[in-house]
Amino acid sequence: xxxxxxxxxxxxxxxxxxxxxxxxxxxxxxxxxxxxxxxxxxxxxxxxxxxxxxxxxxxxxxxxxxxxxxxxxxxxxxxxxxxxxxxxxxxxxxxxxxxxxxxxxxxxxxxxxxxxxxxxxxxxxxxxxxxxxxxxxxxxxxxxxxxxxxxxxxxxxxxxxxxxxxxxxxxxxxxxxxxxxxxxxxxxxxxxxxxxxxxxxxxxxxxxxxxxxxxxxxxxxxxxxxxxxxxxxxxxxxxxxxxxxxxxxxxxxxxxxxxxxxxxxxxxxxxxxxxxxxxxxxxxxxxxxxxxxxxxxxxxxxxxxxxxxxxxxxxxxxxxxxxxxxxxxxxxxxxxxxxxxxxxxxxxxxxxxxxxxxxxxxxxxxxxxxxxxxxxxxxxxxxxxxxxxxxxxxxxxxxxxxxxxxxxxxxxxxxxxxxxxxxxxxxxxxxxxxxxxxxxxxxxxxxxxxxxxxxxxxxxxxxxxxxxxxxxxxxxxxxxxxxxx
Amino acid sequence: xxxxxxxxxxxxxxxxxxxxxxxxxxxxxxxxxxxxxxxxxxxxxxxxxxxxxxxxxxxxxxxxxxxxxxxxxxxxxxxxxxxxxxxxxxxxxxxxxxxxxxxxxxxxxxxxxxxxxxxxxxxxxxxxxxxxxxxxxxxxxxxxxxxxxxxxxxxxxxxxxxxxxxxxxxxxxxxxxxxxxxxxxxxxxxxxxxxxxxxxxxxxxxxxxxxxxxxxxxxxxxxxxxxxxxxxxxxxxxxxxxxxxxxxxxxxxxxxxxxxxxxxxxxxxxxxxxxxxxxxxxxxxxxxxxxxxxxxxxxxxxxxxxxxxxxxxxxxxxxxxxxxxxxxxxxxxxxxxxxxxxxxxxxxxxxxxxxxxxxxxxxxxxxxx
Numbered sequence: 001x002x003x004x005x006x007x008x009x010x011x012x013x014x015x016x017x018x019x020x021x022x023x024x025x026x027x028x029x030x031x032x033x034x035x036x037x038x039x040x041x042x043x044x045x046x047x048x049x050x051x052x053x054x055x056x057x058x059x060x061x062x063x064x065x066x067x068x069x070x071x072x073x074x075x076x077x078x079x080x081x082x083x084x085x086x087x088x089x090x091x092x093x094x095x096x097x098x099x100x101x102x103x104x105x106x107x108x109x110x111x112x113x114x115x116x117x118x119x120x121x122x123x124x125x126x127x128x129x130x131x132x133x134x135x136x137x138x139x140x141x142x143x144x145x146x147x148x149x150x151x152x153x154x155x156x157x158x159x160x161x162x163x164x165x166x167x168x169x170x171x172x173x174x175x176x177x178x179x180x181x182x183x184x185x186x187x188x189x190x191x192x193x194x195x196x197x198x199x200x201x202x203x204x205x206x207x208x209x210x211x212x213x214x215x216x217x218x219x220x221x222x223x224x225x226x227x228x229x230x231x232x233x234x235x236x237x238x239x240x241x242x243x244x245x246x247x248x249x250x251x252x253x254x255x256x257x258x259x260x261x262x263x264x265x266x267x268x269x270x271x272x273x274x275x276x277x278x279x280x281x282x283x284x285x286x287x288x289x290x291x292x293x294x295x296x297x298x299x300x301x302x303x304x305x306x307x308x309x310x311x312x313x314x315x316x317x318x319x320x321x322x323x324x325x326x327x328x329x330x331x332x333x334x335x336x337x338x339x340x341x342x343x344x345x346x347x348x349x350x351x352x353x354x355x356x357x358x359x360x361x362x363x364x365x366x367x368x369x370x371x372x373x374x375x376x377x378x379x380x381x382x383x384x385x386x387x388x389x390x391x392x393x394x395x396x397x398x399x400x401x402x403x404x405x406x407x408x409x410x411x412x413x414x415x416x417x418x419x420x421x422x423x424x425x426x427x428x429x430x431x432x433x434x435x436x437x438x439x440x441x442x443x444x445x446x447x448x449x450x451x452x453x454x455x456x457x458x459x460x461x462x463x464x465x466x467x468x469x470x471x472x473x474x475x476x477x478x479x480x481x482x483x484x485x
Numbered sequence: 486x487x488x489x490x491x492x493x494x495x496x497x498x499x500x501x502x503x504x505x506x507x508x509x510x511x512x513x514x515x516x517x518x519x520x521x522x523x524x525x526x527x528x529x530x531x532x533x534x535x536x537x538x539x540x541x542x543x544x545x546x547x548x549x550x551x552x553x554x555x556x557x558x559x560x561x562x563x564x565x566x567x568x569x570x571x572x573x574x575x576x577x578x579x580x581x582x583x584x585x586x587x588x589x590x591x592x593x594x595x596x597x598x599x600x601x602x603x604x605x606x607x608x609x610x611x612x613x614x615x616x617x618x619x620x621x622x623x624x625x626x627x628x629x630x631x632x633x634x635x636x637x638x639x640x641x642x643x644x645x646x647x648x649x650x651x652x653x654x655x656x657x658x659x660x661x662x663x664x665x666x667x668x669x670x671x672x673x674x675x676x677x678x679x680x681x682x683x684x685x686x687x688x689x690x691x692x693x694x695x696x697x698x699x700x701x702x703x704x705x706x707x708x709x710x711x712x713x714x715x716x717x718x719x720x721x722x723x724x725x726x727x728x729x730x731x732x733x734x735x736x737x738x739x740x741x742x743x744x745x746x747x748x749x750x751x752x753x754x755x756x757x758x759x760x761x762x763x764x765x766x767x768x769x770x771x772x773x774x775x776x777x778x779x780x781x782x783x784x785x786x787x788x789x790x791x792x793x794x795x796x797x798x799x800x801x802x803x804x805x806x807x808x809x810x811x812x813x814x815x816x817x818x819x820x821x822x823x824x825x826x827x828x829x830x831x832x833x834x835x836x837x838x839x840x841x842x843x844x845x846x847x848x849x850x851x852x853x854x
Contacts, residue, residue: 001681002675002676002681004675005675005676005681005685006685006688006689006692007681007684007685007688010688040680041679041680041684042676042679042680042681043679043680044680186486189486190486190488193488193489194487194488197488197491216632216633219633219662219663220632220633220734220738221659221738223734223737224734224735224737224738225734226733226734229734416733416734417732417733417734418632418732418733418734418735418738419732419734420630420732420735422717425717456487459487459491460487460490460491460494461491461494462491463487463488463491464490464491464492464494464495464498465495465498467488467491467492467494467495468495468498468499468502469709471495471496471499471698471699472499472503472702472705472706472709473706475672475673476672476673476674476675476676476681476685477671477672477673477674477675478674478675479675479676
């Protein structure tokens with residue numbers, strides 16, 4: 001089921017009312033079953049895969065906790081990882097793997113017969129796989145005890161607001177909240193509704209409107225685009241994916257909040273980051289925190305954290321040495337591949353790793369710069385880089401990405417253009433609005449909030465405008481971009 | 486509570502802002518003062534705007550005995566009449582009558598702001614259905630600023646014979662790669678082939694029947710973008726007379742499409758008449774003169790390279806037959822219309838084309854069914 005639909009709004013109303021009225025046992029069953037229905041509304045035939053993955057980790061975690069010796073614990077942990085990663089590999093990477101093996105054979109002069117493989121990617125498999133892995137690993141690390149109640153545990157893994165595109169949650173952050181329902185509070189209702197309306201606005205009005213322009217621009221041959229067009233398209237796609245993905249997180253967080261459950265924040269104005277490190281403390285925070293705790297820090301040999309917040313940057317700073325650089329590149333290559341089975345995603349990840357290395361190496365020079373240059377210069381460079389990296393993420397092949405990057409290096413291409421004037425205008429507006437929102441959030445809103453009547457008026461007017469736009473534009477015309485991951 | 490109050494306010498705002506006079510967005514490029522006129526003969530359309538309507542028109546055309554079959558493929562200039570008075574005829578109808586008298590047949594397809602890539606795709610689609618001897622292709626400078634194939638032409642990419650035609654040219658293959666751009670016009674595209682699709686369609690249709698606000702949504706979406714368009718024009722002082730610079734990247738793609746179209750037509754033994762469309766000359770043109778001159782030269786060269794007939798019809802319609810359209814900023818003042826003209830202009834255009842068709846022996850008759 002996708003959020004930007006009437007079906008979801010009706011479904012959510014029913015789920016919230018039931019959640020608020022049923023007794024504990026029935027409520028947990030309701031969360032589990034409603035999550036099955038939510039998932040099944042996309043494709044029922046893929047529901048057994050989610051259930052199988054969930055059940056595997058439930059059993060593995062119980063077995064790990066039951067044994068004190070390292071060996072059986074490792075065996076059960078490996079079983080869980082093999083099942084989860086095996087499913088992920090089969091559904092997501094088999095075709096990519098085969099294609100690359102075939103290309104490799106062709107390079108060696110071996111003419112292999114054509115191999116056509118069509119595997120449908122189960123919705124959200126990358127997200128729920130990471131969530132179940134984190135649960136089993138946390139039990140193995142003795143950070144949390146295993147959950148004995150399967151329905152409660154399955155409710156955590158399959159909790160419908162975040163099932164298909166995160167935030168990727170840690171068991172200890174959610175299981176307790178699901179187990180003990182907090183009292184009904186009007187503030188939860190208000191906050192939840194605000195987040196849902198705001199998320200729908202970002203998705204149905206902004207992201208979906210940008211989608212057509214971005215698709216059209218990236219559909220043009222690279223040779224017909226000028227260098228400024230490439231910059232413009234990179235920024236536009238950067239805004240599209242930000243609005244699209246943060247919209248999903250807003251709606252997920254808002255939906256959970258209606259039930260009194262607080263999920264962690266997944267975005268915090270990432271395009272206001274003043275360094276690559278800060279960017280990853282603000283963008284897809286739950287994924288970068290996951291990568292930090294279950295991949296990067298173990299690869300570095302550093303102490304792991306245990307929270308789905310904080311992002312990659314800060315913790316990454318605790319590990320030092322050459323090993324961290326290797327770990328960084330390996331982590332980012334895997335992070336890229338997690339997004340999709342294509343070398344373009346690896347390229348995107350490696351670009352981020354490279355800029356982090358450059359940023360670290362430039363620290364002595366940076367420290368000598370005046371504060372204002374460090375902050376604003378850092379912001380401009382980080383923003384420009386993050387946007388350009390999206391080109392690799394959006395294009396269909398590395399050669400397409402190379403062709404677009406090539407335009408940026410061609411001085412002649414700065415005198416050529418292939419987009420309409422309004423596309424540049426729209427990009428400038430988006431950038432301006434994003435900066436304005438971040439500044440308003442930090443400086444203006446706290447002042448206005450102190451004046452209750454003024455705040456109520458401003459908020460109601462603003463919400464009315466975006467609610468009207470949501471009503472007008474609410475259509476399941478596009479899936480969320482991250483559904484394909 | 487603000488979210489509830491905001492919802493109530495939003496429900497009041499939508500009918501208030503968007504509930505007025507409905508706009509026919511099919512004629513989005515044709516504002517007040519300009520009317521769309523699609524001619525029919527004996528109840529059968531001889532001039533259409535959409536691919537689905539074309540089927541009926543082509544079926545009718547195939548029933549008429551004709552020595553030569555001609556397709557006229559262009560933008561809204563062919564169906565828009567300024568300051569239209571009931572009973573007036575478009576160029577398409579005038580030329581159709583002329584041709585029928587010579588046992589030839591004319592079928593016209595025109596779509597607002599159709600670019601040359603779309604023209605090429607539509608030509609490939611129509612020629613699989615309508616055997617034709619002549620293609621009349623007006624080329625409009627403005628439309629070379631457009632790019633890609635719009636969603637209204639999505640059916641082209643679902644049509645096997647057309648796809649195999651398109652695969653034969655580089656431009657056609659590029660269109661097929663990007664055909665995804667032409668999908669997604671369906672409001673339910675995000676849930677296609679899922680269980681949710683049925684439920685969503687049911688809920689949507691139920692609401693559309695029971696809620697005035699829900700029913701208003703398509704109008705509201707269109708009007709909102711129109712208001713934003715007016716706002717942009719107002720802020721940047723854009724009027725009908727503002728110079729539109731060439732967009733080199735798009736121009737190059739459209740020229741490639743033109744070459745593909747002319748080459749395919751020549752290969753299929755379809756004689757092509759390419760003409761530069763009439764342009765209002767009583768005031769400064771809204772183009773950069775040097776760019777416009779280069780454009781005309783490029784079209785003439787393309788026609789020559791592919792053995793097509795070229796005609797510069799820029800001066801065919803005199804100043805008095807051009808009309809006015811509503812303000813580009815949504816104001817009350819009317820502005821000069823550079824694209825569409827009055828019925829008299831249509832008649833002159835048809836006569837001029839008729840002369841060329843005769844002069845080039847494109848309507849000599851050998852009756853066939």
